[in-house]
Amino acid sequence: MNEQLEQIERRLRRQPLRQVPAEWREEILAAAVVGQPSPAARRSFLSTRDFQLSTIFWPHPVAWAGLAAVWIFIFAVDFSTRDRTPVIAANNLPPPAEVMAEVHLQQQLLVELLGPRETRDADRQRNFVPKPRSEHMEMANV
Amino acid sequence: MRREPELRRLYDEHAQPLYAFLLNFTRDESDTRDVLQEIFVKLARNPDLLDGIRDERAFLLRLAQNAAIDLIRRRGARERIRENLAAEIVSPFAPATDPDEQTFRDELARGLADLPADQRAVVHLKLWEGLTFEGIAAALEIPLNTAASRYRYGLDKLRARLRPLYEEVKKPSNE
Numbered sequence: 001m002n003e004q005l006e007q008i009e010r011r012l013r014r015q016p017l018r019q020v021p022a023e024w025r026e027e028i029l030a031a032a033v034v035g036q037p038s039p040a041a042r043r044s045f046l047s048t049r050d051f052q053l054s055t056i057f058w059p060h061p062v063a064w065a066g067l068a069a070v071w072i073f074i075f076a077v078d079f080s081t082r083d084r085t086p087v088i089a090a091n092n093l094p095p096p097a098e099v100m101a102e103v104h105l106q107q108q109l110l111v112e113l114l115g116p117r118e119t120r121d122a123d124r125q126r127n128f129v130p131k132p133r134s135e136h137m138e139m140a141n142v
Numbered sequence: 143m144r145r146e147p148e149l150r151r152l153y154d155e156h157a158q159p160l161y162a163f164l165l166n167f168t169r170d171e172s173d174t175r176d177v178l179q180e181i182f183v184k185l186a187r188n189p190d191l192l193d194g195i196r197d198e199r200a201f202l203l204r205l206a207q208n209a210a211i212d213l214i215r216r217r218g219a220r221e222r223i224r225e226n227l228a229a230e231i232v233s234p235f236a237p238a239t240d241p242d243e244q245t246f247r248d249e250l251a252r253g254l255a256d257l258p259a260d261q262r263a264v265v266h267l268k269l270w271e272g273l274t275f276e277g278i279a280a281a282l283e284i285p286l287n288t289a290a291s292r293y294r295y296g297l298d299k300l301r302a303r304l305r306p307l308y309e310e311v312k313k314p315s316n317e
Contacts, residue, residue, distance in 0.1 A: 008301045012269050015247055016236040020161035024175060029153055032182035033146055061283075 149186055156199060159271055160206050166234040166266045167210045169255055177209045200281035203271075207263060207282060234266075246307050253303040260284075261296035268293050 157178065164174040181202065185191055195201045233251035238244040254262055263282060267273045273281065278289040 005297060005301065008304065009269065009297065012250065012300070015250060015270075017162040017234055017270055018165065018236050020158050020178075024178070025153060025157070028157075028175075028179045028182050029146070029149055031179050032149055032186040035183060035187055 145189075149182060152185060152192075152198070152202075153182065156202050159199065160202055162234055162270060163203060163263070163266055164206050164210055165232065166254060167207065167259060167263060168213070169232050171232060173210070173213055177206060177213055180209050181205055197277075197280065199271075200273075200277060203267065203281045204283060211259075246304070249304060249307055250300070253300045256303075257296050257299060261292045261299075264289055264292040265296040265300070 160178060160181065161174060164177050165171065168174050168177065184205070192198055192201065233247060234254070235247040235251060238247055254265070257265065264278055267278045267281065268275070275286055275289045275293070278284075278293075279286045282289070284292075
């Protein structure tokens with residue numbers, strides 16, 4: 001079996017490959033020197049972008065992949081620990097009317113038990129009377 | 143921009159193996175030319191691209207394979223179907239003067255064309271570039287075992303396909 005494989009390997013290795021057309025050398029080198037992309041490369045902007053990106057990423061793909069993984073981990077942690085209080089509050093339904101009525105009754109009962117209460121000075125509304133500004137005060141003094 | 147003498151050296155050293163590899167991979171001469179030109183434009187535009195690269199050939203083969211895959215993806219399905227209908231196999235082998243040998247090469251070209259692209263790439267690099275499995279694994283960025291198994295599968299298929307011809311044409315090629 002291995003002998004057969006070795007025989008076919010030897011036979012295949014002997015098959016000569018086609019030679020690169022001689023005229024391509026100057027054409028390709030001239031195009032490369034003037035920086036003219038091949039027709040294939042001109043076909044789309046996206047493919048050109050991918051080709052350029054591969055130039056950057058190819059030499060150290062593992063390093064770039066590791067960096068990407070770290071960022072994904074950071075985003076995942078950030079997303080999972082985000083405060084969702086407003087969302088929970090928004091999802092809560094208003095209390096039913098019976099509960100509201102009960103609360104109102106409790107409040108009334110509390111007021112009756114505590115009796116009338118004097119409002120503190122700080123809580124009283126002040127009557128604000130606009131006073132004359134400085135130059136008007138001087139004129140009034142005069 | 144890379145200097146012209148350096149580009150010429152790179153072309154003279156690597157264009158032939160890149161051409162053969164790309165022709166075997168794309169099965170299209172104009173696509174092969176496009177990708178080859180794309181590689182050299184890239185080398186010219188990025189003078190530092192090969193800095194720190196131990197094996198230029200392996201790096202360029204990898205670049206070629208990526209560019210060829212990119213090119214094949216860019217083609218629409220319609221174009222691929224049209225090309226398949228044309229069904230003309232572009233042989234990566236030099237023409238032979240002996241008719242039996244030519245028949246063998248044509249059948250080998252068809253057998254290679256029928257292999258999956260990943261197996262074809264490994265078989266090509268092993269048989270006609272003489273790379274070791276370690277070299278192939280490094281060039282194509284695949285595990286060593288994957289390279290070896292792809293080669294084994296590909297070679298088995300080629301052997302099965304070529305066996306009738308191989309039995310018939312016993313004489314070795316002198317070309």
